[in-house]
Amino acid sequence: MLSFSCALALWLQASESAGSGQQYLVAVLGISILSLLVAAGLSKYVISQDTGTPQMQKISNAIKQGAEAFLKRQNRTILGLALLLAVIIYLGYWLGKGDATLATRMTISFVAGALCSTLAGFSGMWVSIRSNIRTASAARSSLNKALQISLRGGAVTGLSVVALSLLGVGTLFWAFDGLSNPTEVPTQIVAFGFGASFVALFAQLGGGIYTKAADVGADLVGKVEAGIPEDDPRNPAVIADLVGDNVGDCAGRGADLFESTAAENVGAMILGAALFPVFGIKGILFPLVARAFGLIASIIGVLVVKTREDRDPMQALNRGYYVTTLFALIGFYIAVALLLKSNMMLFAAGVVGIVTSFLFVYITQYYTEYKYRPVQSIAKACLTGPATTIISGFAIGLECVAAPVLVISAAIMSSYYLGIHAGLTGVSQQSAGLYGTAIATMGMLSTAAYILAMDTFGPITDNAGGIIEMSHQPEEIRSRTDRLDSVGNTTKALTKGYAIGSAALAAFLLFSAYIDEVKGLLHKESVLFNVDIGHVPVFTGALLGAMLVFLFSSFAIKAVGRAAQTVIEEVRRQFKADPGIMKGTSDPDYGTCVDIVTKSALKAMVVPGVLAVASPVAVGMVFRLFADPNAAFPVGTVSVAAFLMVGTITGILLATLMNNGGGAWDNAKKYIETGAYGGKGSDAHKASVVGDTVGDPFKDTAGPSLHVLIKLLSTITLVAAPLFL
């Protein structure tokens, strides 16, 4: 693999003379296709594994059926909405701007983004619901085997997501003749990012609501009321809970990171266009090339992971992460050497990004693992009951935003000043600085495929544990899947920290892309676009942006509550109607629960989704009415910019609070379950279960949905910009 990279680099350098950048685009597309082939190979590897006992298969099939049925219905709903929006986009650009070519290109990009995002989510989940049983089966004989199957199953999601995003952006760039018109085409494919965000928003919302409604519902009636353990087959909601892990964590987060990579690639290309005088087309293609090298690094990382029976599987995963980071760094260096004239300041900006991702991973661990102070303090508060558990967890959630914000502030500032001092002549300081932040983002995202593989590892091992538990395997095997499951909880938390960190770092890519778009629309490329929040309408836009984040979270959380309520009622009904269920003499009706959650999640995702899409457009169009003839840019465009920026800031903070707060409550419970403060069954444990339940919709519904919201705001303002003029 390493020698392949070297050969590739040499070939790229040799074909330099062509000068049009074609060879780089070919390389990007080639690596993307190669990565998809590797993903296919990994799928084949996973599928070829043993599928365990008939009882295990019965459970696994139930999960598979439920997950596929949900995803099919969800995709139908989302693609229906997307189709409607595609028509609106086409008509809007065609009638509004009278430009049929642009309208066609925008619409094609949007549809391509929506389809690729759906495909990435679906293929990832397809493998994941097949990996769970094979991981469970392998766990009967070997920890290493189980680890490898689950990570490689997860890697299918990771590789497909990043490769499809590169392939989509690269193909559109080529198809729209970007090679001969490199500075204009990037803004024509912004709708690819919007299509991806649009699908991701609903996928994450629907999946997030599904998973937590099932989980909260199952826990409240099962653990709290009936006193049966988690994943007990007597609980009618247990299959729905396991399905939820797949559709929420796996398909949802897959769509989330697909749109991150898509939106950030396009945003970075737009910033690269501003540097055309310095680097030519190479500055525009750099983001794609850097990501392609990151894909290779991730493949290497996934393949080196192995462990031994007596080792902590987290160490093995961390080793894979270090290897990935190392190769990503090398790849980044090669990309800078080939495309950015070996500019060491810009390479340093990339290193800033990579360091940032490391720090985010560390901070997230500090706030969510039980060996550190925060979770310990929550566990101690459990001794005085659920109220103090909640208060202390919420206080930790509020506290834990500080360190990430300081890191991000340092990263943004330093990469910006590295860009300014990179000696780029012929472009504005602002453009040079922003390109520095764009490169830092690329650095941070270069390990995305590996991180995503670790993330999807989470639901696979969680499911494997559930299958082992429900099929009554011996204690020794359970402890094996428990170890993997606990690692999976950590990796899931890390991915969320990573996703929000990259969203924060990437914020400027997308703000600047929006500003460039507005300038281009008004042919005011050289006029300064001031987002002066000291100006009343701009401040008001900012206030509304922050408010949207709160309101959206409220809707997401309420949706979980409402859907969970229906599950609780159904489980209670089944327990009452057939006392044999609790005795273990008759099977509960899992299908009804799956059905109920599916329906309520799909219904509940619509309102927050529409709110997110409609709000920025409404703000832009209302503020447009406050026309000010003296202003350099229409008030609507500036107010929307403030809406976007302050919405992003608030979103980053609230998502961090919810992700880490929820994770901390979860692990405080796990800590008590290790025997601390009275262990399982004690009053402290009961209090910790309340904390865990409160944290569930925080960390798995509202928090992750906020990631997508932030990026959706960026991409929708880009696409809808002509409406605000």
Added chain:
Amino acid sequence: MLSFSCALALWLQASESAGSGQQYLVAVLGISILSLLVAAGLSKYVISQDTGTPQMQKISNAIKQGAEAFLKRQNRTILGLALLLAVIIYLGYWLGKGDATLATRMTISFVAGALCSTLAGFSGMWVSIRSNIRTASAARSSLNKALQISLRGGAVTGLSVVALSLLGVGTLFWAFDGLSNPTEVPTQIVAFGFGASFVALFAQLGGGIYTKAADVGADLVGKVEAGIPEDDPRNPAVIADLVGDNVGDCAGRGADLFESTAAENVGAMILGAALFPVFGIKGILFPLVARAFGLIASIIGVLVVKTREDRDPMQALNRGYYVTTLFALIGFYIAVALLLKSNMMLFAAGVVGIVTSFLFVYITQYYTEYKYRPVQSIAKACLTGPATTIISGFAIGLECVAAPVLVISAAIMSSYYLGIHAGLTGVSQQSAGLYGTAIATMGMLSTAAYILAMDTFGPITDNAGGIIEMSHQPEEIRSRTDRLDSVGNTTKALTKGYAIGSAALAAFLLFSAYIDEVKGLLHKESVLFNVDIGHVPVFTGALLGAMLVFLFSSFAIKAVGRAAQTVIEEVRRQFKADPGIMKGTSDPDYGTCVDIVTKSALKAMVVPGVLAVASPVAVGMVFRLFADPNAAFPVGTVSVAAFLMVGTITGILLATLMNNGGGAWDNAKKYIETGAYGGKGSDAHKASVVGDTVGDPFKDTAGPSLHVLIKLLSTITLVAAPLFL
């Protein structure tokens, strides 16, 4: 009273010829002194009432002792810190700017603000801890009498706060020769606002931590563990809890609103200075005159309140509010006629402010009273246990920011455009628009004294209820104080909504004052000061501002948790050491609990307080290092502006979430206690107690402290501005 106002208006008009504005200043100072005399009269009225049985007196004396001891120690701590800061301010301005006169004036203003704020808080509480027993005693015979005593006791706080603030600002303006130098003096007295904020921050933090540590501690051991009712004399923490109502709700909120009125008066005067070409000194004095008329209106409002045995006391209080509003409106009209050339656009801006305060009162009621959907939905969620109670309450908290933000957005925009279209020639559109928002703020604040009287009514009736309960009065009397107490809960919630609304509306006064200050320092009065958050260092400042709000709230909440822990341990210790306490045969040791909370509250308030004061200064001084020779204004000054503005936005949202979320949980419990969902003692009730307990530090510590934080940020940046250049 009405005829007095008319006579005053005629006199003011008659002495117009003087032209220097002296007569207006005399009127403002005169009305302030008059209001203080009225407050003294009301105190005398309250003191002359019956003080009930010896047993009631014993309880009341214990509360009085505890409250006075706490306030004395707290004031010593705060004034010590303030003295230190006064020295720093003097040295900073003297050494840094080499201007001994300015240094002296800044320091005098700061000290005056700090002293007046302390005095206002102390005098309010002095009366309030004497009104409680008299209200309790009166409740034995007449609801009307009890209502009048408690409201008039509360009015002492309301009137002292607003009058002292006017008197302070007016006197300083006069003493610094503002009459002959009207445009410069307002910026010299900004430190008055800072002194007030500084004291208010610690008073609100200390009082807020005290009240909730005692409350949470008393509830958790008393209600939940020992199963004894609220305010049961067997609970050793019960006196500390009653003391807390006074030091937190009464002294804390008194200091909060004192600094609001002080900071907003000064801010409005600074904006008025920008309109000197149009209105001369009258535009600068207008805010003070409008507030003085508001004082008269509030006095009338307080005096007309009376009720009948069979009526809802809330109706009586509302009637007083309507009367106050009506007279405030008339006063506002007179002020506009006398000082602002009868400009009807500006009068309309004032009406916008008055309407805004009405809407805020209505929205707060909707989200916190149990007849409406939000509280109902929380109460229903209590049926499925504490986890769903918390989830649904938090979702309501997130939701409830939307309506206030929309109202504030509409108010800011409309008053801004009314200002622009007020036909003010010779000044910039920006100045005219901002003066419009300033006038709206004055409109909103014109009823402040009455609102504050209603607020302090809350802790007085709460205490009265406690005294009645603890002295075992008959059921009929209890139901009377219960009715008053429940009204008090509503008025406390309303005041918080009102305070945060006025803070949001006033934000621009203080931003603009800061910008004017920076421009003045650099002699760049005519250069546009852009707070462009699309610029990387400015965005970073904004991000840090939002982060501070989260971190500060975390510290405030953790402080309550920590202090409550000490109370819980002490109560458990007492129950264990002397089983006679629970049997009712021996008295618990109230004094130790009071002592413990006092110590831990004072200790716990220091860290968040110092964080709030140090952060904006640190941000300004760090960003100062990123000097940009091309920028119109130093990067430090602009980043701090963004820090301030986005910190304000985030603070408004988080405070609203906490205030209303906490209030909604509280009333969901009260609703269940009326018998819904199984009533007292049911599982739903237990769940609702958890919600109430979680909400306590939200609504009474973190939320109100955020109000003060927001305004402290404004005033400290004003005073520290020279450091950021």
